[in-house]
Amino acid sequence: MNANELSPEFTSPLIFAGFAMINGWRDYEAADSVARIVDATKGGLPRYDRLRLELLQATLEGDHLKAYLAVREAAEISPGGSAHYTAGDKALDLNRPREGLEILSTWDPTRTAVRLWTPYWKSVTEAHHMLGDHDAELREARLGRSQIPGRLETLWYEARALAALGRTSEVMGLLEESLQLRSNPRMNPGLLMFWAAEELKTHGYPEAADSVLIRLEAWLGSQDAEQRAGRDLGVLEAQGLYLQGRLQQASEPFLDLLDEERPDPVFLRYLGAIAARSGDRNTAMEFLDALASLDQPYLFGTHTLGRAVITAYLGEKEEAFALLQTSMTLGVAYGTALLADSDLAVLVDYPPFVSFLEPEG
Numbered sequence: 321m322n323a324n325e326l327s328p329e330f331t332s333p334l335i336f337a338g339f340a341m342i343n344g345w346r347d348y349e350a351a352d353s354v355a356r357i358v359d360a361t362k363g364g365l366p367r368y369d370r371l372r373l374e375l376l377q378a379t380l381e382g383d384h385l386k387a388y389l390a391v392r393e394a395a396e397i398s399p400g401g402s403a404h405y406t407a408g409d410k411a412l413d414l415n416r417p418r419e420g421l422e423i424l425s426t427w428d429p430t431r432t433a434v435r436l437w438t439p440y441w442k443s444v445t446e447a448h449h450m451l452g453d454h455d456a457e458l459r460e461a462r463l464g465r466s467q468i469p470g471r472l473e474t475l476w477y478e479a480r481a482l483a484a485l486g487r488t489s490e491v492m493g494l495l496e497e498s499l500q501l502r503s504n505p506r507m508n509p510g511l512l513m514f515w516a517a518e519e520l521k522t523h524g525y526p527e528a529a530d531s532v533l534i535r536l537e538a539w540l541g542s543q544d545a546e547q548r549a550g551r552d553l554g555v556l557e558a559q560g561l562y563l564q565g566r567l568q569q570a571s572e573p574f575l576d577l578l579d580e581e582r583p584d585p586v587f588l589r590y591l592g593a594i595a596a597r598s599g600d601r602n603t604a605m606e607f608l609d610a611l612a613s614l615d616q617p618y619l620f621g622t623h624t625l626g627r628a629v630i631t632a633y634l635g636e637k638e639e640a641f642a643l644l645q646t647s648m649t650l651g652v653a654y655g656t657a658l659l660a661d662s663d664l665a666v667l668v669d670y671p672p673f674v675s676f677l678e679p680e681g
Contacts, residue, residue: 331358332369338376348618352380368397375406382620382651384413400427405434409443413653416681417447430467438464438473445477449484449656450679457481472498472507479512480656483519488528491516495535510539510556517563518660529563536560551577558590563662567594585611585619589626593663596633604630620651629663637670645676 338354341347355376362370371394378387388410394403408423420443429440441464448457458481465474479494495516498509513536520529540548540557547553554573561570571594578587592607608630611623624647632640644664652658659677667673 331361332365334358335369335372335376339379342379348380351376355380368394368403371397372403375403380618384410384651384653388414395423405440405443408447409439411681412443412446412450412655414681415450415654415679417450417679419681420447421451436468438468438471440464441468441474441477445481446656449480450654450659454481454484458485470501472501472503472509472512475501476507476512476515479516480519483516483525484523486523486525486528488520488525488531491520491528492531492535495532499539510536510543510553513539514556514560514563515660517560518662521563521662522660522665533560533564555586562590562594567598570594582616583610583614585614585623585626588614588623589629592626592630593633596630601634604634621647621649622652624650625652632663632666637667637673641667641670641673641676644673 334354335358338351338358341351341354355373358365358373359377362373365373371390374390375387375394378384378390388407391403391406391410395401395407398404404427405424408420408427411417411420411423424440424444424447427440429435429437434440441460445457445461445464448454448460458478461474461477461481465471465478468474475494475498479491479498482488482490482494495509495513498512501509503509513532517529517532517536520526520532536556537560540553540560543553548557554577558570558573558577561567561573571591574587574590574594578584578591588607588611592604592611595601595603595607608627611626611630614623624643628640628643628647631643644667648654658664664673
């Protein structure tokens with residue numbers, strides 16, 4: 321920002337600032353303000369910087385195709401740079417894991433500048449996961465851990481592959497190991513436990529998933545009162561109860577967390593799904609209507625995905641699938657989070673949904 325203050329026409333650094341606002345603080349409004357400043361002077365920017373601006377704008381719009389096209393062209397201008405990696409990652413958002421792997425295979429993660437950069441390993445393991453090649457996923461995950469040891473991120477990539485392979489005792493061992501590693505604002509051992517339970521349940525190991533959720537409950541109980549009273553652990557506790565099928569117990573923390581003035585679409589989704597799964601159609605419809613009426617920026621399709629889930633539980637699979645497709649145009653991305661979404665399992669016997677999950681490239 322200082323460079324722009326010294327020279328208002330020099331707006332390229334603001335693009336980096338915009339991405340930092342998104343990736344560091346999830347401050348989309350500030351990032352959008354920055355993008356507008358740069359857009360006003362984009363005529364004087366080099367083509368590469370204009371493409372980076374397009375990537376920022378597409379990210380704010382939830383337009384994965386626009387983002388992909390911009391970053392692919394940028395990667396051709398500067399092969400081997402950050403745009404090169406991002407092109408591979410954006411291919412995954414569009415359900416093109418083979419293409420993503422092809423791009424990533426020509427990006428060197430061992431260079432000094434990026435040797436300790438975990439996102440590469442996130443993308444390459446995710447691509448293999450999306451293709452169902454969990455042996456390759458595990459090999460890459462372990463290579464990533466050998467290069468970047470002692471990080472929760474790379475430990476998770478290995479645990480995810482092991483969960484998909486049904487190697488449950490090894491998953492448990494990694495979760496135990498995670499307790500010794502440093503947490504960060506986006507990842508802690510409890511979150512890894514919840515993700516592992518989702519993966520185990522998705523891949524057909526419900527008993528192992530339940531064991532992990534019991535461990536999650538114990539971990540939450542071991543945290544101090546101030547942390548447990550915080551939003552992040554409150555959400556994690558509610559999600560864990562929900563995944564166990566303890567629906568009424570889960571509804572209480574979700575209701576406590578819900579801000580009626582600015583409701584979180586994720587909480588509305590869970591509460592609506594609980595009502596639908598409990599046979600309370602009227603209440604489910606109320607939450608469905610609340611999601612449909614949300615008028616907030618930067619939802620990135622989460623409200624429409626929530627509507628898809630509730631509608632699916634109400635037995636209206638054709639409409640639910642249509643809503644799911646719409647959510648993808650609004651910002652929901654393909655990837656392991658979508659594949660592990662236990663609520664979408666209600667659509668597994670709906671042929672268009674099965675085709676929808678098949679990789680396109």
